[in-house]
Amino acid sequence: MQLADSGQTIPDMPPSTRHNVIIFGETGAGKSSVINMLQLSGSNKATVSSSASGCTLSSTAYEGTIGDQPFTFWDTAGLNEGDLGKVPDMKAVVSLYHLLHKLKGGVSLLVFCMKAPRVTEAGRKNWDLFINLLCHRRVPVVLAITYLDQEDMDSWWSDNEAHFLKNGITPSKIVYRQYQVTREDSEQVATKADIGVACITATKGKARKNGGYALEEEYEESCWKIRKLVFESHLPEPWKAEPVKWFQEVVREVRSGHWLCPDVRHVTDYLPGQGVYKLMERWGMKSEEEAMNIAKAIEKGVE
Numbered sequence: 001m002q003l004a005d006s007g008q009t010i011p012d013m014p015p016s017t018r019h020n021v022i023i024f025g026e027t028g029a030g031k032s033s034v035i036n037m038l039q040l041s042g043s044n045k046a047t048v049s050s051s052a053s054g055c056t057l058s059s060t061a062y063e064g065t066i067g068d069q070p071f072t073f074w075d076t077a078g079l080n081e082g083d084l085g086k087v088p089d090m091k092a093v094v095s096l097y098h099l100l101h102k103l104k105g106g107v108s109l110l111v112f113c114m115k116a117p118r119v120t121e122a123g124r125k126n127w128d129l130f131i132n133l134l135c136h137r138r139v140p141v142v143l144a145i146t147y148l149d150q151e152d153m154d155s156w157w158s159d160n161e162a163h164f165l166k167n168g169i170t171p172s173k174i175v176y177r178q179y180q181v182t183r184e185d186s187e188q189v190a191t192k193a194d195i196g197v198a199c200i201t202a203t204k205g206k207a208r209k210n211g212g213y214a215l216e217e218e219y220e221e222s223c224w225k226i227r228k229l230v231f232e233s234h235l236p237e238p239w240k241a242e243p244v245k246w247f248q249e250v251v252r253e254v255r256s257g258h259w260l261c262p263d264v265r266h267v268t269d270y271l272p273g274q275g276v277y278k279l280m281e282r283w284g285m286k287s288e289e290e291a292m293n294i295a296k297a298i299e300k301g302v303e
């Protein structure tokens, strides 16, 4: 199989390997809707929010199959715009990080879900923190751009790509395998699919009086696009997070006490490591203490 970028050849994975795919992004961006499109015929549907407050509190697994490959799609807590850099705001990032470490089978793909048209400040920072610092860019990350119901979904990316690149949002562009259209797919397959990006409509819209839905056609085309993107861009060999290495980078743990005074309890002191400064720089944090608290919150619970 040819890879789009490098021209290298990578063998396809045996169908029995179940790949973990994590969908993340801001509250209300359409993460749960995208999961339902990926699952297509799955009986266990992700709950789509009806209010702006957000309804997905922790990571939830949904199983599905694309082509001949089984997947587990992970629906995650929404990353919010308010109070950027504060500990409560970091909860979603922390839970994403814990999820990464919980997955014994590793992670094969990240899908960053974003609402069109613009990249928000929170979106840019969340991307940066998660992709560059927590995953070290070792897992491919692709974009699902939702709310394109009123736009030309086929030309949207080429018209808007420069804006994303300017904000440092650069999707992975490696195609590991080709997606064959299956009977499960709609007959309305999209004429154009971008590499590393799916420009989609993630809702069917209102029910029509005479049957069907207002955005049915756009939705079916979008289902095909997102399934193709996930199938073609997931890693052949999942990436497994290494918490210890990252922990050392973020917080240097110093044990104090002395062998001459065995009664003195060993105290563990945390000194800022390189990762804390990265956190501060990326999140525009002024205080070392705040960055340390976040680093500790991230590590808490990770074996």
Ligand SMILES: Nc1nc2c(ncn2[C@@H]2O[C@H](COP(=O)(O)OP(=O)(O)OP(=O)(O)O)[C@@H](O)[C@H]2O)c(=O)[nH]1
Pocket: 026, 027, 028, 029, 030, 031, 032, 033, 034, 047, 048, 049, 050, 053, 054, 055, 056, 077, 078, 079, 146, 147, 148, 149, 200, 201, 202, 203
């Ligand atoms: N018009 C339109 N509505 C959409 C689109 N994608 C999602 N929605 C709607 O946006 C709302 C939020 O979608 P969800 O899928 O619940 O978003 P989410 O990212 O899972 O939200 P949280 O779980 O709260 O973080 C729902 O009412 C969806 O029907 C889209 O492409 N177009």
Ligand SMILES: [Mg+2]
Pocket: 031, 032, 033, 047, 048, 049, 055, 056, 075
């Ligand atoms: Mg949701």
